[in-house]
Amino acid sequence: MLTPSERWSWTYCAQRDRLLLDISEQLQFCSELSAAQLTEKPQAKPLSMAEAQAFWNFRDSLQPLNLTDAGLLELCLHALAAGFAQQAGHKSWYFAEQAAAAVAEYQLVQLVGMHGPIPALVLQRDGDCASCLLLTEGYSLSGKLLKRCSILRLLSNRLAPVRPSQYFAQSA
Known part of the structure; x- marks a missing residue:
């Protein structure tokens, strides 16, 4: 499974209208968040230490679930992306x-x-x-x-x- 790195960076892609996480030159995570849902539209914003710690906390919490490594990684990255989401009213x-x-x-x-x-x-x-x-x-x-x-x-x-x-x- 991939692990957080200082080389990971958040970017908003206007063409896709999505928040992206650049993981490597060959790998990019596309979140579900569009511009209307974001608090900011980052451009090459490096993953912070707090986000890396949150990644491990999310991973530890999800570990007991019967998930593949890819499924576990996907949920962890969606959870991280939520940090850019505007706070909505409760549902x-x-x-x-x-x-x-x-x-x-x-x-x-x-x-x-x-x-x-x-x-x-x-x-x-x-x-x-x-x-x-x-x-x-x-x-x-x-x-x-x-x-x-x-x-x-x-x-x-x-x-x-x-x-x-x-x-x-x-x-x-």
Whole structure:
């Protein structure tokens, strides 16, 4: 698996209207974020030490999932790209309220939508809200299809820690 490097840099590509992460001359990650969703349009902005640390935190949190190296890397890079996203209003009405539980940054949680639980990763805590990355697609309570790797801001009472038996690979 690739590891963060000071040679990685963020760039906004107007032609694709996407935030990109230049990893090497042969490899580039294209995020889901368009210009309208960005707080800034970086040009060759190097990956920071804080972003590199966040990458490892995201990777450690996602490690228990049954993912390929490519899938794990993709989710980590989407989680990093979320740092450039404008903060949106919370979308808590998309999900059912759950029993109160303390959740922390980098924690795997589940949200309850129309057809059951949807796994997510807490990217950032902000008071009683949390920004989360959806790890699979799923339906909101109203039936709206939410795409995998969407970034949603939710009230904490919509998040529940994932039980070990859910979504995790079984270890021998």
